Amino acid sequence: MNLEFLSPYFIGPYGENNDVFEKILTELLRDHIYWRRNIHPEDLPAISTFASQSPDYQAAIAKTRTELHKLTANLKQSVPFFSPRYIGHMCSDLFMPGLIAQIVTTLYNPNNVSFDAATVTVNLELEVGKQFAQMFGFNTDPDQYPCAWGHLTSGGTVANYESLWNFRAAKYYPIALFETLKERELDTPESKVLPQKLQDANTWQLMNLSIDQVLQLRSETLSFWQYKYPQHFREIQDTIEQQRIEHQGMGLFYANHWKCKQPLVLVPASAHYSWEKAMKVMGFGAAQLVKLPIKSDMRLDIEALDKILANACSKNIPILACVAIMGTTEFGTIDPIHSLVALREKYRQQGLDFYIHVDAAWGGYLSSLFRDEDGSTISHAQAQSMYKYFPSDEVYQSITSVEKVDSVTIDPHKLGYLPFGAGGFIAKNRDITKLLTQKAPYVFEEDKDNEANVQFEKLGQFILEGSKPGSVAAASYVTNKVLPLNYKNFGRLIKQTIKTAEYFYDQILELKESLEDKVNICLPYTPDTNLLCIAINPVGNRSVTAMNDFGQDIYQHLKVHKDKAPKNQQFIGSNTYLLRSNISDQHAHYLCDLLGLDDQGFVQYVEDENTQSDKIFLLRHTIMNPWLTDQTNGDDYITKYCQYLEQLIDQALNAR
Numbered sequence: 001m002n003l004e005f006l007s008p009y010f011i012g013p014y015g016e017n018n019d020v021f022e023k024i025l026t027e028l029l030r031d032h033i034y035w036r037r038n039i040h041p042e043d044l045p046a047i048s049t050f051a052s053q054s055p056d057y058q059a060a061i062a063k064t065r066t067e068l069h070k071l072t073a074n075l076k077q078s079v080p081f082f083s084p085r086y087i088g089h090m091c092s093d094l095f096m097p098g099l100i101a102q103i104v105t106t107l108y109n110p111n112n113v114s115f116d117a118a119t120v121t122v123n124l125e126l127e128v129g130k131q132f133a134q135m136f137g138f139n140t141d142p143d144q145y146p147c148a149w150g151h152l153t154s155g156g157t158v159a160n161y162e163s164l165w166n167f168r169a170a171k172y173y174p175i176a177l178f179e180t181l182k183e184r185e186l187d188t189p190e191s192k193v194l195p196q197k198l199q200d201a202n203t204w205q206l207m208n209l210s211i212d213q214v215l216q217l218r219s220e221t222l223s224f225w226q227y228k229y230p231q232h233f234r235e236i237q238d239t240i241e242q243q244r245i246e247h248q249g250m251g252l253f254y255a256n257h258w259k260c261k262q263p264l265v266l267v268p269a270s271a272h273y274s275w276e277k278a279m280k281v282m283g284f285g286a287a288q289l290v291k292l293p294i295k296s297d298m299r300l301d302i303e304a305l306d307k308i309l310a311n312a313c314s315k316n317i318p319i320l321a322c323v324a325i326m327g328t329t330e331f332g333t334i335d336p337i338h339s340l341v342a343l344r345e346k347y348r349q350q351g352l353d354f355y356i357h358v359d360a361a362w363g364g365y366l367s368s369l370f371r372d373e374d375g376s377t378i379s380h381a382q383a384q385s386m387y388k389y390f391p392s393d394e395v396y397q398s399i400t401s402v403e404k405v406d407s408v409t410i411d412p413h414k415l416g417y418l419p420f421g422a423g424g425f426i427a428k429n430r431d432i433t434k435l436l437t438q439k440a441p442y443v444f445e446e447d448k449d450n451e452a453n454v455q456f457e458k459l460g461q462f463i464l465e466g467s468k469p470g471s472v473a474a475a476s477y478v479t480n481k482v483l484p485l486n487y488k489n490f491g492r493l494i495k496q497t498i499k500t501a502e503y504f505y506d507q508i509l510e511l512k513e514s515l516e517d518k519v520n521i522c523l524p525y526t527p528d529t530n531l532l533c534i535a536i537n538p539v540g541n542r543s544v545t546a547m548n549d550f551g552q553d554i555y556q557h558l559k560v561h562k563d564k565a566p567k568n569q570q571f572i573g574s575n576t577y578l579l580r581s582n583i584s585d586q587h588a589h590y591l592c593d594l595l596g597l598d599d600q601g602f603v604q605y606v607e608d609e610n611t612q613s614d615k616i617f618l619l620r621h622t623i624m625n626p627w628l629t630d631q632t633n634g635d636d637y638i639t640k641y642c643q644y645l646e647q648l649i650d651q652a653l654n655a656r
């Protein structure tokens with residue numbers, strides 16, 4: 001594989017780009033100092049030239065240096081993410097243009113909570129939101145409706161929280177409008193959204209509108225009230241706010257609406273644990289989170305979801321959202337977003353509507369693989385011609401359907417190769433922010449949003465976080481400018497990860513064959529992307545627990561140890577478990593067959609913590625380091641890893 005195109009973009013495992021890195025950084029550090037001096041060149045230094053001669057000053061600098069030396073000495077114990085010997089979690093070497101942008105911007109210390117505190121970087125952040133939205137295929141032209149927007153968060157977890165926070169605002173808003181008209185005895189207009197006037201709608205109807213419909217209902221109703229009751233419009237708006245669940249809190253709201261059932265949030269069993277946290281943070285309660293079964297390909301089971309929706313529909317149980325995952329954290333698999341969208345369409349016809357969020361914290365950047373420079377989508381055939389296996393029909397259809405969902409999470413600090421602290425939340429309809437604005441907008445404007453950006457610059461008003469680093473926005477912005485999010489630019493970097501994963505896959509299959517007399521190496525699912533998990537069972541062993549012990553023996557040599565220096569480790573990997581409780585009987589049976597295990601011994605629950613027969617141990621490999629297939633120094637790292645794995649397997653067998 002030709003990796004030459006990647007060489008300008010990383011510091012490199014050997015510090016190959018040390019010179020460039022240092023040169024640019026020094027240039028920009030000096031430039032920052034000049035900037036300080038030139039704000040008011042007539043001002044004299046505030047710190048006296050003599051200050052440095054005082055013993056206290058010297059002691060303070062000495063202390064500073066000592067502590068910094070201690071810190072950096074300690075930091076040498078860090079996990080060497082940059083190294084091609086690291087194939088564990090979702091991080092790697094950093095994208096140099098973004099890294100430099102972040103370091104340099106930190107010197108200016110912009111706070112992206114609002115324009116006043118970040119005259120430059122708030123707009124960069126909004127621009128980044130737009131770049132991501134375009135990569136996903138959302139409309140970003142304000143003259144067309146709906147227009148998407150996005151912003152950065154501290155990570156995928158907060159972006160996921162934000163989706164539920166947005167969805168709650170929309171889901172319950174029509175009820176607040178309805179309560180307001182009852183309380184204040186208001187008339188409402190003919191509706192373009194509802195088949196009847198708002199006062200004649202029922203709760204079930206009001207809880208089953210799409211986001212676009214909610215926003216349209218709001219706009220038609222408020223315009224009418226503003227026109228009809230101009231003297232009372234302010235009070236009307238206050239009443240609406242008071243009727244909202246965000247104002248009343250869960251307790252009071254449900255006391256007032258005891259006939260309403262609590263809405264459910266549906267996620268696949270493979271979902272990241274942030275979803276459970278999100279339910280707790282939002283006060284919905286983890287009990288309202290329904291974990292949907294996954295199939296043997298580790299993707300959401302659409303038939304099972306269909307049954308759950310049919311049941312919800314017949315019992316009038318509202319569904320707040322259904323989450324699909326584009327790149328599961330444990331397996332890298334991709335849920336069938338296209339089928340989910342189709343299913344929503346089916347239930348819409350029956351009066352049940354819900355919002356769709358795609359958790360693409362890991363896989364979001366995969367969208368760049370199918371995006372052409374002009375914004376169009378490249379064909380499946382064209383995409384396929386660049387790979388050996390990728391993308392399967394399902395994966396292609398799924399990723400190209402993201403444009404039909406309501407919102408998306410993406411993590412620049414994962415496949416975006418940027419430093420930690422960078423997540424992103426993208427919403428298809430930016431008008432949803434009107435439901436979130438912290439300060440009540442007393443004058444309702446049916447805004448012809450030419451000034452939308454000015455309005456969005458007060459970012460802190462409608463996002464979960466407050467003060468936040470502008471440096472992260474700068475990093476993402478510069479990255480997306482240096483390598484735009486299409487298959488010819490940033491996509492090339494992502495493509496390399498997939499091709500390397502395919503290469504790894506083939507090598508694992510070879511290893512499986514060559515070791516079949518000794519162990520059974522099994523890929524418990526066919527990888528969708530760049531994450532590969534394998535299970536290893538010694539030939540003849542039928543016990544799940546013994547197999548897991550065997551896996552642990554191998555993993556001892558691959559995991560990060562507190563007291564083991566990185567130099568004493570050949571490779572660093574990660575592990576995960578496949579829980580019996582997350583998979584179907586057939587799936588469990590099939591896995592046991594593959595691995596030669598006794599399927600009676602693979603159980604849903606265990607009493608004793610020390611037996612592990614309720615799960616299957618997997619070695620997990622995240623393939624994202626740019627240099628894994630580099631062959632300039634003999635064997636590439638994938639080959640080296642497979643050889644090392646064989647050695648570990650032999651060792652573990654001998655130790656039995």
Ligand SMILES: *Cc1c(COP(=O)(O)O)cnc(C)c1O
Nearest residue numbers: 155156157272329359361362411
């Ligand atoms: C990593 C990840 C998250 C959480 O993101 P953080 O950036 O760690 O907060 C959520 N969902 C998925 C699918 C992830 O891979």
